[in-house]
Amino acid sequence: MLGGDAKKSIDDFNVALELQPSMSEAHLNRGVAFLRLGDYMHASRDFETIWSDPKSSLRARAAYHDALALDALHRAADAETWINRALETDPSLDDALLFSAVLRERRGDLDGAGKAYKSYLNRHPDSIIAMLRFALTAQRAGFSEVARKYLQQVVAAAPSSPEAEEARKFLVMWE
Numbered sequence: 001m002l003g004g005d006a007k008k009s010i011d012d013f014n015v016a017l018e019l020q021p022s023m024s025e026a027h028l029n030r031g032v033a034f035l036r037l038g039d040y041m042h043a044s045r046d047f048e049t050i051w052s053d054p055k056s057s058l059r060a061r062a063a064y065h066d067a068l069a070l071d072a073l074h075r076a077a078d079a080e081t082w083i084n085r086a087l088e089t090d091p092s093l094d095d096a097l098l099f100s101a102v103l104r105e106r107r108g109d110l111d112g113a114g115k116a117y118k119s120y121l122n123r124h125p126d127s128i129i130a131m132l133r134f135a136l137t138a139q140r141a142g143f144s145e146v147a148r149k150y151l152q153q154v155v156a157a158a159p160s161s162p163e164a165e166e167a168r169k170f171l172v173m174w175e
Helices: 006-019 024-037 040-051 059-072 076-089 094-107 110-123 128-140 144-157 162-173
Strands: none
Touching: 006 024, 024 040, 024 059, 040 059, 059 076, 059 094, 076 094, 094 110, 094 128, 110 128, 128 144, 128 162, 144 162
């Protein structure tokens, strides 16, 4: 898989799982390979297999990846259930925190999304993606000055990035 051939890596993980069916690492990596190939149902099965083992140290990562697979299957409520499981299992899993903000924002939970984006920004203050999403969420929630401040920070932090271009569009629209 590290060589970029997700399809071939599935065969390798299948061999490993034939030898040791409970190997969480093989299930996780095979699930990630399935994700890369767009086979979200098989990916989800691998991630849920890991989750079902209460002794696995990979449960939080599996729940996070399952949320990605379920979201790709347009099962937003299930994706949110699994992202919450990931965060309950490991509150420091930053990928899950950011994705939880995205899911909440999509659902229209602006307060929840804003809090999750802000928590992520507290851990990663230079994340221009989180700054941009936090700003847009703040604007939608009626906090125009907060939104403007964060959009300006995006432009200042990465002036030639796609995020800065997006931020500039909103700053112009809101003048």
